Amino acid sequence: xxxxxxxxxxxxxxxxxxxxxxxxxxxxxxxxxxxxxxxxxxxxxxxxxxxxxxxxxxxxxxxxxxxxxxxxxxxxxxxxxxxxxxxxxxxxxxxxxxxxxxxxxxxxxxxxxxxxxxxxxxxxxxxxxxxxxxxxxxxxxxxxxxxxxxxxxxxxxxxxxxxxxxxxxxxxxxxxxxxxxxxxxxxxxxxxxxxxxxxxxxxxxxxxxxxxxxxxxxxxxxxxxxxxxxxxxxxxxxxxxxxxxxxxxxxxxxxxxxxxxxxxxxxxxxxxxxxxxxxxxxxxxxxxxxxxxxxxxxxxxxxxxxxxxxxxxxxxxxxxxxxxxxxxxxxxxxxxxxxxxxxxxxxxxxxxxxxxxxxxxxxxxxxxxxxxxxxxxxxxxxxxxxxxxxxxxxxxxxxxxxxxxxxxxxxxxxxxxxxxxxxxxxxxxxxxxxxxxxxxxxxxxxxxxxxxxxxxxxxxxxxxxxxxxxxxxxxxxxxxxxxxxxxxxxxxxxxxxxxxxxxxxxxxxxxxxxxxxxxxxxxxxxxxxxxxxxxxxxxxxxxxxxxxxxxxxxxxxxxxxxxxxxxxxxxxxxxxxxxxxxxxxxxxxxxxxxxxxxxxxxxxxxxxxxxxxxxxxxxxxxxxxxxxxxxxxx
Amino acid sequence: xxxxxxxxxxxxxxxxxxxxxxxxxxxxxxxxxxxxxxxxxxxxxxxxxxxxxxxxxxxxx
Ligand SMILES: Nc1ncnc2c1ncn2[C@@H]1O[C@H](COP(=O)(O)OP(=O)(O)OP(=O)(O)O)[C@@H](O)[C@H]1O
Ligand SMILES: [Mg+2]
Numbered sequence: 120x121x122x123x124x125x126x127x128x129x130x131x132x133x134x135x136x137x138x139x140x141x142x143x144x145x146x147x148x149x150x151x152x153x154x155x156x157x158x159x160x161x162x163x164x165x166x167x168x169x170x171x172x173x174x175x176x177x178x179x180x181x182x183x184x185x186x187x188x189x190x191x192x193x194x195x196x197x198x199x200x201x202x203x204x205x206x207x208x209x210x211x212x213x214x215x216x217x218x219x220x221x222x223x224x225x226x227x228x229x230x231x232x233x234x235x236x237x238x239x240x241x242x243x244x245x246x247x248x249x250x251x252x253x254x255x256x257x258x259x260x261x262x263x264x265x266x267x268x269x270x271x272x273x274x275x276x277x278x279x280x281x282x283x284x285x286x287x288x289x290x291x292x293x294x295x296x297x298x299x300x301x302x303x304x305x306x307x308x309x310x311x312x313x314x315x316x317x318x319x320x321x322x323x324x325x326x327x328x329x330x331x332x333x334x335x336x337x338x339x340x341x342x343x344x345x346x347x348x349x350x351x352x353x354x355x356x357x358x359x360x361x362x363x364x365x366x367x368x369x370x371x372x373x374x375x376x377x378x379x380x381x382x383x384x385x386x387x388x389x390x391x392x393x394x395x396x397x398x399x400x401x402x403x404x405x406x407x408x409x410x411x412x413x414x415x416x417x418x419x420x421x422x423x424x425x426x427x428x429x430x431x432x433x434x435x436x437x438x439x440x441x442x443x444x445x446x447x448x449x450x451x452x453x454x455x456x457x458x459x460x461x462x463x464x465x466x467x468x469x470x471x472x473x474x475x476x477x478x479x480x481x482x483x484x485x486x487x488x489x490x491x492x493x494x495x496x497x498x499x500x501x502x503x504x505x506x507x508x509x510x511x512x513x514x515x516x517x518x519x520x521x522x523x524x525x526x527x528x529x530x531x532x533x534x535x536x537x538x539x540x541x542x543x544x545x546x547x548x549x550x551x552x553x554x555x556x557x558x559x560x561x562x563x564x565x566x567x568x569x570x571x572x573x574x575x576x577x578x579x580x581x582x583x584x585x586x587x588x589x590x591x592x593x594x595x596x597x598x599x600x601x602x603x604x605x606x607x608x609x610x611x612x613x614x615x616x617x618x619x620x621x622x623x624x625x626x627x628x629x630x631x632x633x634x635x636x637x638x639x640x641x642x643x644x645x646x647x648x649x650x651x652x653x654x655x656x657x658x659x660x661x662x663x664x665x666x667x668x669x670x671x672x673x674x675x676x677x678x679x680x681x682x683x684x685x686x687x688x689x690x691x692x693x694x695x696x697x698x699x700x701x702x703x704x705x706x707x708x709x710x711x712x713x714x715x716x717x718x719x720x721x722x723x724x725x726x727x728x729x730x731x732x733x734x735x736x737x738x739x740x741x742x743x744x745x746x747x748x749x750x751x752x753x
Numbered sequence: 754x755x756x757x758x759x760x761x762x763x764x765x766x767x768x769x770x771x772x773x774x775x776x777x778x779x780x781x782x783x784x785x786x787x788x789x790x791x792x793x794x795x796x797x798x799x800x801x802x803x804x805x806x807x808x809x810x811x812x813x814x
Binding site: 348361 | 755756757758759760761762763764765766767768770771773774776777779780781782783784785786787788789790791792793794795796797799800801802803804805809
């Protein structure tokens, strides 16, 4: 990596802002890729102009490569190239799956430390005074020369043993360096994303590694939390309520993480989550590699067997295609046109350029999209919910940038469900861009934490963000609560106009205020407004209906049964009456022959399960008198 | 200040026959235990209220 290279996306001497706020960043530390952001701005590019930086380190002779350059070494120098180290942090050697074949640097039992995994790579080292492997003094930990006074002799190949923690330290150090070079400032703190399924040992290992890399860790934030922070920052997308159910679809390279979140006015908790390490971008790559290999053979009459490949030339060709696909997939995500895949000297010195259009691409990737759909359905079922209850889908992870995935999931959800694709926020590095969402959320969180003061009480508040804090424990409602305006003869579900105020799965205490106009009729008054407070149960009704008759359609044969289709609908059902509120109105105004007034209603849900409902008239005049009722605590 | 969600629904006039039912001796359905994600400004506000034992209204100030 060109540590002293040019900075195509920024300057090393960026003007230092005159601000008392410390410089803090968010780091998305994936297993395959990492990225850094400061605030909501698009993530930071490293020296090579990359914003998605491959979690890879490669040793080649006396050189150390980090990031995407290291990944490129998987073609010819795979056994000295280390990838996938994040998921090994905090793991014992005996806990690792042994059957995984890998073309990258082998994982061995550490020669000196019991039950510790390690990578063995070969490097060239100046003899006779080799540097100890633990001396992480240079930026890239290149076993460089100039550190010793000993005159340099011919470098000799030696084995170097590195633990996953050591590798991760080198990597994070370089990441931090890139960010500081880009910002032109020292980074004073960082929030780092971690998978929700990491256990305490894994979290401790990440923290240790980050500290070893010189990072002041403000918080380790689970991925779903980082994404929730980003998606609740800034203005609400059209059609979204601050109280909503969000499905976070995180499709990375080697895994799929699904999280169903209850988002309640910026407070979030997980309703259900799942993790699958057999679904990811790698599977899409396998399909595409086969597709292009076939093309290659068709064009050149040169046989090429891939996925799996055994012959050495085939193995290299597969690795080359895998690298080239990064570009192909990004093109497919970014534009509706066709994308190319170009590899110089793919096999037997033959160059290859193939093209694939979006339709064909989606055909190849279909099985992965469908697997995500099935997993999402499973997850919803585990939470006793349906696709109908998903108000918003959020995409995280590189592979979730593919529009074909969104099109697949759209078949399940309601038309009103908001996705970053329907909201138009994916394109051009918008707020919904799945590849930057985590780093941005972590960065916002870092800013939030940096703003907390240092008084005694503030320190207590700060502790609430620490791992294992008891402040995260909360009680939440199990039924939705709202108000019902009774009607004389109503065919509405509940016998009147229903307004949901606090959906189930809302953590207490909670406060909600709503305002709306009320129709008071034609009579001159005095007027009063009355409504009932109810708990309701939500469900789904499935009906089999005959499809609407198509005029032009040929009449069916007599013995041919017309096929019924399933129609699903959300339902609500009265569960329990809680109270009634009556407001005598004084501010009613006549509009087009009918009297109207505007009402504000407030719900206060106590931590003890008590409910206080108040209503008052609002208008140009002074606010009206408050009418209140209380429901006793549980 | 509380965020007020401005709605567009317009409930109809009250039926003449309606009178407020007495509240039943009933509370909310039981609450369940959940774990909040320690992130975002709303969580910070939630904790501040809890630490200082403030109501929403007191915290607004
Ligand atoms: N714009 C894009 N369109 C399609 N695929 C992309 C795009 N950008 C990245 N990818 C793919 O996304 C994957 C990486 O995703 P991400 O950075 O989320 O991984 P990760 O979380 O580190 O991985 P893992 O699932 O292994 O933990 C790779 O397969 C990469 O090729
Ligand atoms: Mg990931």
